[in-house]
Amino acid sequence: MHVIWGSDSVCDFRFKFKFTTALDNKMLQSIRTTAGRSAGAYGPQLAAQRFKSTKSKCELESLNGTSLKNNPNPCRKTAKKHTIITNPKAQATTISAVPTTPKTTIPHAPAPSAASMQAAHTANTAHKLPPPDSDPTMGRIVAITSGKGGVGKTTSAASFAMGIASKSNTVCVVDFDIGLRNLDIHLGAERRVVFDFINVLNEECSLQQALIKDKRVEGLSMLAASQTKDKDSLTVEGVERVLNELCKKFDYVILDSPAGIESGAKVSERLSMVSSLKN
Amino acid sequence: MYFADDAVVVTNPELSSCRDADKMIGFISSRSRRAELGAKPVEMSLLITRYDADRAELGESLSITDIQELLGLDLVGVIPESKSILTCTNNGTPVITLEGKGDNAGGAYSDMVDRFLGADTPMRYVTPEEPSFFKRLFGK
Numbered sequence: 001m002h003v004i005w006g007s008d009s010v011c012d013f014r015f016k017f018k019f020t021t022a023l024d025n026k027m028l029q030s031i032r033t034t035a036g037r038s039a040g041a042y043g044p045q046l047a048a049q050r051f052k053s054t055k056s057k058c059e060l061e062s063l064n065g066t067s068l069k070n071n072p073n074p075c076r077k078t079a080k081k082h083t084i085i086t087n088p089k090a091q092a093t094t095i096s097a098v099p100t101t102p103k104t105t106i107p108h109a110p111a112p113s114a115a116s117m118q119a120a121h122t123a124n125t126a127h128k129l130p131p132p133d134s135d136p137t138m139g140r141i142v143a144i145t146s147g148k149g150g151v152g153k154t155t156s157a158a159s160f161a162m163g164i165a166s167k168s169n170t171v172c173v174v175d176f177d178i179g180l181r182n183l184d185i186h187l188g189a190e191r192r193v194v195f196d197f198i199n200v201l202n203e204e205c206s207l208q209q210a211l212i213k214d215k216r217v218e219g220l221s222m223l224a225a226s227q228t229k230d231k232d233s234l235t236v237e238g239v240e241r242v243l244n245e246l247c248k249k250f251d252y253v254i255l256d257s258p259a260g261i262e263s264g265a266k267v268s269e270r271l272s273m274v275s276s277l278k279n
Numbered sequence: 280m281y282f283a284d285d286a287v288v289v290t291n292p293e294l295s296s297c298r299d300a301d302k303m304i305g306f307i308s309s310r311s312r313r314a315e316l317g318a319k320p321v322e323m324s325l326l327i328t329r330y331d332a333d334r335a336e337l338g339e340s341l342s343i344t345d346i347q348e349l350l351g352l353d354l355v356g357v358i359p360e361s362k363s364i365l366t367c368t369n370n371g372t373p374v375i376t377l378e379g380k381g382d383n384a385g386g387a388y389s390d391m392v393d394r395f396l397g398a399d400t401p402m403r404y405v406t407p408e409e410p411s412f413f414k415r416l417f418g419k
Contacts, residue, residue, distance in 0.1 A: 012419075014360060029308070082296055103336065129282060129312075131316060131318065131321065132284060132312070132313050132316065132318040133318060133319060133343075140284045140285060141282050141283045141284045142283065142284065142286070142287060143280045143283035143284070143285070143286045143287070143307075144283040144286075144287045144289060145280055145286055145287070145288055145289070145303055145307070146288060146289040146290055146296065146299065146300055146303060147296070147298070147299020147300050147301075147302050147303040148290075148291075148295060148299040148300070150295040151289050151290060151291045151296050151328055151329070152289055152291075152328035152329060152358070152364075153289050155364060155368065155373075155374060156287070156289055156328060156358070156388070158373040159373040159374045159375035159385075159388040160287070160372075160375075160388065160391065160392060160395070161373075162375050162376070162393055163375045163389055163391070163392030163393070164375045164396070167392065169397060176280075185368065185371060186368055186371065187371065188370070188371025188372060189327060189371070190371070216376070236281075239281075239282070240282065243282050254285065255280065257280050
């Protein structure tokens with residue numbers, strides 16, 4: 001028996017529970033009331049935790065889009081969610097280790113691999129950028145680009161970023177010219193670079209550590225490119241995660257693109273490859 | 280660039296950089312995330328740098344109208360060729376800091392920022408400077 005139940009309760013957080021086992025009405029009722037109460041009173045995380053502790057066999061899947069929208073502090077919550085839902089191993093063991101109650105029999109027990117895959121998928125969506133124009137609180141990403149090199153992209157990016165920041169906006173300018181960083185020189189911050197974009201991408205440091213504040217204009221920060229790594233270090237998922245974090249912090253995220261279309265083409269290619277793998 | 284909401288396409292008034300920019304515009308409109316998701320397309324605008332109004336007048340370089348016809352984008356700014364840009368880069372100060380200090384490029388960048396944020400600022404420094412009275416009197 002498959003019961004799919006969605007609740008748009010107080011905090012607009014939707015859980016979808018799939019019961020793969022046959023459950024009698026009484027048990028279903030008790031689960032409903034538990035979930036309803038905890039989701040209403042304590043918020044989604046606690047509801048999720050409580051659900052784990054009830055040890056009913058259910059796959060818990062949070063629909064990410066709706067949860068992010070009404071979230072007052074998305075950064076913290078997604079981090080928390082990460083620890084709760086996205087530990088595939090733990091979840092798999094919970095599912096397999098739970099002693100079965102006499103009334104429930106499992107004709108088609110969910111394979112741990114399937115559960116972990118789903119958990120991994122949820123982890124990926126937590127770091128993804130929301131669909132364009134869906135969240136007005138997210139900053140805009142402005143790419144400074146040109147096909148040819150040497151036309152003044154970096155010069156323009158530095159001036160443009162400083163101009164926008166001086167109109168009381170918060171701005172982060174990101175040097176995407178991995179391997180040939182220049183933006184720090186234009187902004188006069190070359191001696192302040194300790195961590196760079198690739199360090200953030202590889203999670204060797206936090207984003208906050210890598211951001212360099214401008215000494216002249218309040219609200220302008222810079223993320224330097226790496227001089228030792230090359231463009232191959234960029235991954236679509238990594239870049240998306242960092243941009244997602246940046247968009248939550250800043251009004252404008254200005255990307256100083258490298259010359260040529262090769263790297264961009266590569267990024268798109270990789271993305272199509274990833275999506276085909278997912279399917 | 281793949282994740283961009285807006286794009287500022289930078290070009291010089293010369294054919295090779297315009298053609299590369301054209302290719303880039305096609306690339307952004309077809310391969311960006313917004314294009315793939317079917318969302319509102321990336322808002323592109325054109326920034327012309329190193330523009331020399333005198334040479335454009337003489338037909339030695341492409342003019343603003345030529346570039347606009349070629350690329351078909353809204354113009355967000357025209358930055359005149361200026362010697363101070365090199366000095367600024369070496370000093371580590373963005374050119375926009377020279378705004379109001381008698382430098383054309385600084386003012387042009389400041390106008391560009393205003394236009395990007397939605398203001399309707401008229402273009403400056405796009406026509407050749409009128410020779411001053413003394414220059415006219417004594418020649419160059």
